[in-house]
Amino acid sequence: MLSKLQEIDMKYIFHPCSQMKDYEKLPPIVIKKAEGMYLEDENGKKYLDCVSSWWVNLFGHCNKRINKAIKEQIDKVEHVIFVNFSHEAAIELVQELVKVVPKGIEKFLFADNGSSSIEMALKLSFQYHQQTGNPKKRKFISLKNAYHGETVGALGVGDIDIFTDTYRALIKEGLKAEGPDCYRCPYGKNFDCCDAQCFEKMEKLILENHEDIAAVIIEPMVQGAAGMKMYSPKYIQKLRELTKKYDIHLIADEIAMGFGRTGKMFAMEHSGVSPDIMCTSKGLTAGYYPMAIVGITQKIYDAFYADYLEGKSFLHSHSYSGNPIGCRIALEVLKIFKEENILDMINKKGEYLNKRAKEIFKDKEYVGEYRQIGMIGAIELVQNREKEDFSASERVGYEIYKIALQKGALLRPLGNTIYFMPPYIITEEEIDKMLTICRDSIEEYISKR
DSSP: OOOHHHHHHHHHOOOTTOOGGGGGTSOOOOEEEEEBTEEEETTSOEEEETTHHHHTOSSOBTOHHHHHHHHHHHTTOSOOOOSSOOOHHHHHHHHHHHHHSOTTEEEEEEESSHHHHHHHHHHHHHHHHHHTTOTTOOEEEEETTOOOOSSHHHHHTOOOHHHHGGGGGGOOOOEEEOOOOSTTOTTOOOGGGOOOTTHHHHHHHHHHHGGGEEEEEEOSSEETTTTSEEOOHHHHHHHHHHHHHTTOEEEEEOTTTTTTTTSSSSGGGGTTOOOSEEEEOGGGGTTSSOOEEEEEEHHHHHTTOSOGGGOOOOOOOOTTTTOHHHHHHHHHHHHHHHHTTHHHHHHHHHHHHHHHHHHHTTTOTTEEEEEEETTEEEEEEOSSTTOOOOOGGGOHHHHHHHHHHHTTEEOOOBTTEEEEOOOTTOOHHHHHHHHHHHHHHHHHHHHHO
């Protein structure tokens, strides 16, 4: 029996990333309130948020510090056009942001979501080369299995079929390089002794096409939607060296992995090198407000700095660019990182998560691999020790997701990969609860399969 709110939802709302027919068997769960690690539905049932509500929530739901910052900002200014106008929150934000981004990122553009920031990054790179004497540089390279958003330009550098296949006729397809697959490494290496031999595929593609390539875009360290595939920082180091040699921009998509997720403020820091363009969103505003920021080097900025009539302006705008409320939230996020030693917290809790996950899932035949970096853990589910995948038609992850909901946990698997990306405030007891529910849900599914 549907509640009144569920009936209205089902009548009018087309939910994202969903087959709405599925909702006939699993209606939308209406959340009435949330606090800390928990979501509470209209019937009073609580769910442990193990995925930070699509990877955005850093410090728990209804965080008191962020709530206070929003209330104070609303009483000052809620929004102002960002063309020829500015405001304190944006100015203070970039002053703090430049202190923590990778070296060389010095200028910032504002957008309102991750996909939009990717569009901006691609356009910036393209226009830069057109304005600096490299008109042939019009193409982009990305990794196979990449995900960079779902707007049309972003789909061109993405490679997840479920998102791209329907729109092939619309997409300006970029070049795709075979990327790292450490679990099924064709070179017979493991992560600890990896020298990124797989980079040879990317190297070949760049060497053959470098005159036409404007930029290479990557998700540093972790390919998220591909199934939390983690790879060596040596790959990024080699890529940075080659892109510099051939005047190719390196775009770091830090939308999901930035703001501490990998144990460092930004995932690029693991490699010790800096990108030319960096996109951030999600954790930037801790799940409170849709905002994204694109960071660029001074060199790129200078290519757009000219008299207006030269036509070198970057004409890409969003009505909500630089929104004061979003900026104030992001500024508070940075203050929390600094004042509450969040990176130390992430790494300590990450060690506990890693230890307990390996204990709880030890010798489980359905676990092909448990991998982790920072506060991201992932279980690659397989049928047997020969690494045989479950069939996509079984929808294994979705079925486990439904069982976990009954047990009071929000797990949102990626295909046959179940991952943990909880808010950083999670306690050791809650980590144990999360892992136990996950194990029990998997085993319940397998026992009925």
